[in-house]
Amino acid sequence: MDATFQPNNNKNSVSEMTGYFGHPSRRRFILRTVIPFFTVAIVLNLVAAGLLYWSTAEADRIAIERQRALVDLVVSQLKATIAHEQESVTVWDDAVEGIRAGNGEWLDLNLGSWMNTYFGHDSAYIIGPRDQPIYASIEGAVAEPGRLSDIWSQTKPLVDELRGRLRSGDETGISDRVLTIGASEIARVSGRPAIISVKPIVSDSGEIEQVAGEEYFHIAVRHLDDSLVQELKDNYLLDGLRFTWTDDHAPHEAVSPLVDSTGDALGYYVWSPYRPGSVVFGHVWPVLTGMFVIGMGALSGLLLVLRSRSLSLNRTQAEIRHLATHDILTGLPNRVQFEMRLAEALAAAEVEGRAMALLYLDLDRFKEVNDTLGHPTGDMLLRQFAERLGQVVGEANTVVRLGGDEFTIILRGIADQDEVEQICTKLVETARHPFELADTQIFIGVSIGVAIAPKDGTAAIDLTRKADIALYSAKANGRSGYAIFSREMEALITERRELERDLRAALTAPEQFDIHYQPLFAARDHDIAGVEALVRWNHPVRGRISPDVFIPLAEETGLIEQLGELVLRRACAAASDWPVETLAVNVSALEMKSPTYAMRVASILMSTGLSPHRLELEVTETGMSDRDGNCQTNIAALRELGVRFALDDFGTGFSSLGRLQELDVDRIKIDRSFVTGFGTDNGDEAIVRAIIDLAKATGLKTTAEGVETIEQDRFLGEIGCDDLQGFLLSRPIPAVEVEALFADRLSGRHQRASTLQNA
Numbered sequence: 001m002d003a004t005f006q007p008n009n010n011k012n013s014v015s016e017m018t019g020y021f022g023h024p025s026r027r028r029f030i031l032r033t034v035i036p037f038f039t040v041a042i043v044l045n046l047v048a049a050g051l052l053y054w055s056t057a058e059a060d061r062i063a064i065e066r067q068r069a070l071v072d073l074v075v076s077q078l079k080a081t082i083a084h085e086q087e088s089v090t091v092w093d094d095a096v097e098g099i100r101a102g103n104g105e106w107l108d109l110n111l112g113s114w115m116n117t118y119f120g121h122d123s124a125y126i127i128g129p130r131d132q133p134i135y136a137s138i139e140g141a142v143a144e145p146g147r148l149s150d151i152w153s154q155t156k157p158l159v160d161e162l163r164g165r166l167r168s169g170d171e172t173g174i175s176d177r178v179l180t181i182g183a184s185e186i187a188r189v190s191g192r193p194a195i196i197s198v199k200p201i202v203s204d205s206g207e208i209e210q211v212a213g214e215e216y217f218h219i220a221v222r223h224l225d226d227s228l229v230q231e232l233k234d235n236y237l238l239d240g241l242r243f244t245w246t247d248d249h250a251p252h253e254a255v256s257p258l259v260d261s262t263g264d265a266l267g268y269y270v271w272s273p274y275r276p277g278s279v280v281f282g283h284v285w286p287v288l289t290g291m292f293v294i295g296m297g298a299l300s301g302l303l304l305v306l307r308s309r310s311l312s313l314n315r316t317q318a319e320i321r322h323l324a325t326h327d328i329l330t331g332l333p334n335r336v337q338f339e340m341r342l343a344e345a346l347a348a349a350e351v352e353g354r355a356m357a358l359l360y361l362d363l364d365r366f367k368e369v370n371d372t373l374g375h376p377t378g379d380m381l382l383r384q385f386a387e388r389l390g391q392v393v394g395e396a397n398t399v400v401r402l403g404g405d406e407f408t409i410i411l412r413g414i415a416d417q418d419e420v421e422q423i424c425t426k427l428v429e430t431a432r433h434p435f436e437l438a439d440t441q442i443f444i445g446v447s448i449g450v451a452i453a454p455k456d457g458t459a460a461i462d463l464t465r466k467a468d469i470a471l472y473s474a475k476a477n478g479r480s481g482y483a484i485f486s487r488e489m490e491a492l493i494t495e496r497r498e499l500e501r502d503l504r505a506a507l508t509a510p511e512q513f514d515i516h517y518q519p520l521f522a523a524r525d526h527d528i529a530g531v532e533a534l535v536r537w538n539h540p541v542r543g544r545i546s547p548d549v550f551i552p553l554a555e556e557t558g559l560i561e562q563l564g565e566l567v568l569r570r571a572c573a574a575a576s577d578w579p580v581e582t583l584a585v586n587v588s589a590l591e592m593k594s595p596t597y598a599m600r601v602a603s604i605l606m607s608t609g610l611s612p613h614r615l616e617l618e619v620t621e622t623g624m625s626d627r628d629g630n631c632q633t634n635i636a637a638l639r640e641l642g643v644r645f646a647l648d649d650f651g652t653g654f655s656s657l658g659r660l661q662e663l664d665v666d667r668i669k670i671d672r673s674f675v676t677g678f679g680t681d682n683g684d685e686a687i688v689r690a691i692i693d694l695a696k697a698t699g700l701k702t703t704a705e706g707v708e709t710i711e712q713d714r715f716l717g718e719i720g721c722d723d724l725q726g727f728l729l730s731r732p733i734p735a736v737e738v739e740a741l742f743a744d745r746l747s748g749r750h751q752r753a754s755t756l757q758n759a
Contacts, residue, residue, distance in 0.1 A: 059277030112137030123221035129214035167213030364445035445480030516732035530582025533571035589623035598637035612642035672706025
């Protein structure tokens with residue numbers, strides 16, 4: 001039976017298919033939808049393949065450029081490193097006396113072979129005030145001083161330059177890290193590239209008399225081929241790295257010139273660069289091919305579904321279009337419509353020959369609003385802020401909410417950059433006006449990044465990227481302001497990434513961090529009431545880095561808990577034997593939100609032996625509350641141990657006299673901005689007096705920050721402030737100076753007691 005009816009079934013199937021495709025509406029669907037869809041899909045895949053190939057080549061190019069920049073950076077930093085290494089022996093009383101005494105064995109041990117053994121210097125020479133050779137060491141072995149003649153033609157200009165600067169008293173370049181002036185150059189030495197560095201040998205105490213320009217000179221030579229090439233290969237994975245005198249290299253190799261101070265190429269470093277794009281492309285293209293095949297099949301199925309549901313979709317098309325292109329909370333266009341509006345604005349600007357600007361906006365301290373007052377209040381703030389934006393920029397321009405507290409504005413047909421700056425100034429000012437929400441005045445700010453077409457590009461991806469970079473720069477400059485994109489900003493982004501990398505490395509080598517302590521003085525008798533621990537980062541290359549830079553970076557990258565634990569442990573260990581009632585340590589809001597924070601503090605107190613009653617943790621208002629309740633749990637557990645809490649930076653953000661009664665603290669620290677404002681028309685004296693009066697009424701102690709004048713000191717004491725802190729009384733000092741300060745004060749008390757007994 002099956003064999004009999006099978007031919008008829010096939011014939012019927014062919015007939016049905018012919019009827020299906022022959023129907024006019026279906027033919028239109030195929031011509032208008034199926035064929036265009038498949039055509040676009042194929043074109044898009046081809047474009048994607050082309051972009052992938054381009055991105056592969058671009059990634060390889062960027063990787064090679066970074067490797068080349070790395071080689072240049074290592075060589076440039078090596079000159080400063082060699083000079084710094086020389087200063088370890090050239091700024092030394094013993095060195096001056098040793099040379100004058102003619103002690104050759106001492107000179108070799110300290111200024112010659114030791115520099116080779118410890119720092120890897122290839123040669124060292126010492127010359128006298130009349131440039132006469134006194135000592136020579138080559139490859140760590142004592143040599144005839146006359147061997148200086150081998151490099152004298154390259155060294156003499158440096159020596160003459162340095163003596164001239166010393167005679168004229170030129171101290172350009174001297175800093176906390178650079179103790180003396182010097183001269184250096186990259187030159188060919190004995191047929192090899194090398195750095196020649198000249199430093200004067202001077203007294204570190206200043207007690208040895210020396211005539212300017214007639215000092216003894218120390219000359220160091222470090223070759224830049226064998227050892228440096230091996231170091232670069234080992235540390236930076238530069239395969240096949242070698243040094244050549246001529247620019248001869250294969251097409252697949254990268255080359256970086258070694259240039260002297262005049263910019264002339266002395267030689268070349270050549271290596272086989274790592275090409276990440278090619279590596280990734282080799283792994284990705286089989287997967288992409290498979291995805292293309294699967295995607296085309298899925299597209300076919302999707303087209304059939306689209307056909308079956310097209311009628312129902314048409315009925316709700318207008319509503320869906322609105323929901324797809326507008327933000328539900330504020331009613332503003334969303335990211336989808338932003339891309340369309342931006343493309344339209346760029347096209348119109350090109351046709352009209354006028355400029356347009358793209359603004360990226362980010363609210364400052366918005367997270368604190370959500371954490372402190374709740375998300376419903378945050379939503380109301382976003383709606384009010386969106387209304388203010390519309391009033392400033394007008395209907396001719398486009399305001400978009402990208403998500404969260406991020407907005408963007410498209411300004412069409414601007415006349416010049418001054419017009420953009422005027423609008424940005426209005427936007428910053430309108431954000432500074434308080435928002436009346438939940439019976440509370442909310443003070444926030446806005447940071448704005450600006451990119452202008454065609455100056456900063458005519459492609460949407462370029463403008464958005466550069467506006468985002470400018471926004472980051474505006475935040476880095478202190479927030480509540482705006483920044484217009486410049487090429488220098490891209491370098492700042494790179495520097496920020498390098499600083500993050502260095503911070504992670506520094507936390508594995510914590511000797512880079514020092515803890516300084518700023519004393520707190522009783523306002524009544526100026527006796528030391530306590531100390532506040534402040535972390536300092538001594539970067540091995542960049543030098544001292546401000547806490548205003550690396551503390552926010554640690555919070556953004558999730559490193560603040562590790563850094564905070566390091567500071568707390570060191571401070572508790574140092575202060576355990578100090579005669580102070582209070583050790584104050586700053587705590588980040590992110591640390592307070594950790595469920596294990598109280599347990600970690602208790603462990604540190606137990607291991608260091610510091611009494612919990614002497615520890616005072618300084619927390620901002622945001623750090624004292626969160627939606628999960630971890631902050632309150634930590635505070636309750638630590639208060640039960642005896643740890644005290646201080647409300648830091650009081651008077652900024654959302655701090656108010658009304659909320660002060662709701663916070664579980666023992667002390668409030670009056671922000672330095674109020675103390676600095678004494679004597680102005682802002683009425684800061686009255687505000688500070690009200691804060692102190694309320695603190696007394698609620699049993700809280702007060703500390704005023706930023707005391708820098710005698711008038712501020714006197715006024716704060718008169719109105720009843722408990723403790724004072726500021727540069728007038730003491731700057732932050734290392735632990736050893738704190739101990740000396742305690743010893744001096746204790747000695748003074750003993751002397752006064754002895755005087756009273758004798759009397």
